[in-house]
Amino acid sequence: MTYSRIFRNSYDRGDQRSNKAIFRALLDRIWKRLQGWKEKLLLRAKKEVLLKSIIQAIPTYLVGVYKFSSSVIRSIQSAMAKFFWGHTGSQRKIHWKSWDTMSTPKCLGGMRFKDLEVFNVALLGKQAWKLVHKENYLYSRVMKAKYFPNSSFLDSFLGTAGSYCWRSIWSAKALSKEGLI
Template sequence: MSEDRKEDLLGILKMRQFEKHSKYLGIPTIIGRSKKVIFGALLDRIWKKLRGWKEKILSRAEKEILLKSVIQAIPTYLMGVYKLSAAMINDIQSAMSRFFWGSDEGKRRLHWRNWKSMCEPKCAGGMGFEDLSVFNDAFLGKQAWRLVKGEESLLGRVMKAKYYPNCTFLDSSLGYCCSYPWKSVWCSKALILEVMIWRVGNGAHIRIREDPCG
């Protein structure tokens, strides 16, 4: 597009021109080798929220509501695109655990239950907190299912053209020098294959030795 055309559009739409976006909709546009640097901003955002609340005047019930409705909602959009590392998820859950149990003059209070048991449903004796690792896998599995069922969508056409032009998503391989979002979604393919079966019909497209059936 010519510079004159750009200026005309900027004037009509009342927009500003940016040379580079470090983030788009809260998601980093460039993921380098060090994922910890990129996702560190997520952890910092969570810490700022936790420090901003005066935990000493909050009851356990109030802390539970804040953690479930605010803190656990912060990484959800990011988890729909990227697979968070186990270390990152552990840091987030440790921060929530410390906030829930509290501290006295910089010293940690006794944690009466570990966080894994806190993530159990209340009917099973837990507190009903989300297991972020499972949550992350579920979000990425949803994106993988979109690629299975929506090959004609814009997302499906772009991903197919770049990563698996000669096969379906379920038959695709990870490949080399792939982007981190693609690697994250591709790794969730195993979740789809665990529960996916063929409805036999006339059997024309079923590979007897390879496809699950029931």
């Protein structure tokens, strides 16, 4: 089974259709990058460096703009784990540690891979923080004019006609409020 088929099977189960094309392109890009490397010829230390420096950097822009569903995050983590531990055709090698354990710091027995879910919330929180503290930025002025013209971001409501980007940033509002304390 190829990485592309793994991504499609796990992704098609319940994500919204409107965002499907965005995440499909991301998953295909990650899959193509993983396919370009000869995993049999690389040591685990080299695989770790490749995954941390290249694969985890690919979704950085989208993570800061859109809230990733848990199925997309699981698909990315699954592909990275299969590449790290080894995966040939239909044979799956033993994964000696779970991906959650590998995302912990090295001093606690992990490998310090990024936890994409936490990274996603943190970058969305950064965008929300900019809406609160950088009101003269073009980005802040556009978002204010469109989604909360008569209030501040912290007093804004989600509404029903907001874009996926707005809903994603609004979901990090609680994190911004917590950071203000």
